[in-house]
Amino acid sequence: MPIRLACLFIAGTVVGCLINWAVYAMGWEMRPYSPWSSPHPKAQPRHWTDRLPMVGWWGLRRDAALHGSGYWVRPLLVELSAGLLFAGLYWWEVDQRALLSPAFADLQLGVDVQAALHATFAAHLLLVALMLTASLIDADEWIIPDAITVPGTIVGLLLVTWLPFALLPDSYTAFVPPRFPLIDDHAITVPGPQGVLALDMVHVASSTSLWPSELGGWPQRGSLLIALACYLGWCFAILPRPWRMRHGVGRALALCIARMRRERATYGIAVIGSLAISGVWLSGGIHWIGLLTALVGMAASGGLIWAVRLIGSWVLGREAMGFGDVTLMAMIGVFLGWQACIMIFFLAPFAGLAIGLIKWIFQRGDEIPYGPYLCLATLFTIVQWQPIWEWASGHGQPLPGVFALGWLVPAAVGVCLVLMAGMLGLIKAFRPLLIAGISRLMRAFRRS
Secondary structure: OHHHHHHHHHHHHHHHHHHHHHHHHHOOOOOOOOOOOOOOOOOOOOOHHHHOOOHHHHHHHHHHHHHOOOOOHHHHHHHHHHHHHHHHHHHHHHHOOOOOOHHHOOOOOOHHHHHHHHHHHHHHHHHHHHHHHHHHHHHHHOOOOHHHHHHHHHHHHHHHHHOHHHOOOOOOOOEEOOOOOOEOOOOEEEEEOOEEEEOOOOOOOOOOOOOOHHHOOOOOHHHHHHHHHHHHHHHHHOOOOOOOHHHOHHHHHHHHHHHHHOOHHHHHHHHHHHHHHHHHHHHOHHHHHHHHHHHHHHHHHHHHHHHHHHHHHHHHOOOOOOHHHHHHHHHHHHHHOHHHHHHHHHHHHHHHHHHHHHHHHHHOOOOOOOHHHHHHHHHHHHHOHHHHHHHHHOOOOOOOOHHHHOOHHHHHHHHHHHHHHHHHHHHHHHHHHHHHHHHHHHHHHHHO
């Protein structure tokens, strides 16, 4: 195990080099910081050691006069953090089996279950790398490029279809009589040495551990329609839709449609993806369940953030959230499913509000990039998935959990969105009074 963790740490630092290159090359303003990009014309000649993870940035301190005295510190920490995350996640998810129920933590799990744990770990590594890249660009420039989230979403769909157990497991596991892997009204199963370990796929339409038969593959046409609606909705979301009301609604609509029609690459993605989804539906089985789970997670999580963006912009009279946050959350939903993303949606504002309040008090700025806080909440949810899911699903508790409410869950989310609109309206109405009150408090604090 120590050797394996050391190798993962080294691999993580190498991936950190790639993340740093992407941050400086894919942002709106390209910066010649990375040793893997073209150097600044006035930079000193580079050495092969400059491309070594972490060590290279220590040597690149010599360019501080061009890029700033501490420009090399953050990329060095990024590579160190990536290495620690790679090794730490493996120890947590595979060695400690922390995503499974404590009742099975000490069992000698079979090869098949170990393979499922490794699949989940691999998916989370990919997601962490994508999130770290998006977060750093968002922190620097307040944008999240589609060049990160769109390929990340497509790769996530392919990964979850190929390896369905890369999705988060149901931490309430149970052994049932041995049988071959199948899909029925009770569980999705994987063979184990003592029977079959039932692992929930963080499923689509049910809030218990049951997978409805009507969401299976062929000949259930309704499930195909749901999948295609989710996928085509995402394709529509990534289309550029400029809306300029300078010359009236008709002109704005005509320009918007003309701009969308030129995006042939997106239409190609829509056609090819729809055909691939139909093919997986025809084959059915566990791969279809993995794909449908990812698609609904993508649509539900992205749609939730999109709704927040629309409501916030309408109430405040200005853009409340960038669309990059929508595509970022859709990508996260592919890897984690809709249940986990609802938890992320409610967790992310805590860190965001704390940082935003501090910034507003000291800098009078009322805007912060929200992507990094979505990613922090995602990482927390992954690491603490077992207790979060135990609480939210109500397993082993006298009272039903949040997701035991069935179709009341989206209704509750809708109520929260309405309450959010009211809260934003109150903040907008009383903002001058709040600013005046806090300003008085700050002046009194300084005088004391």
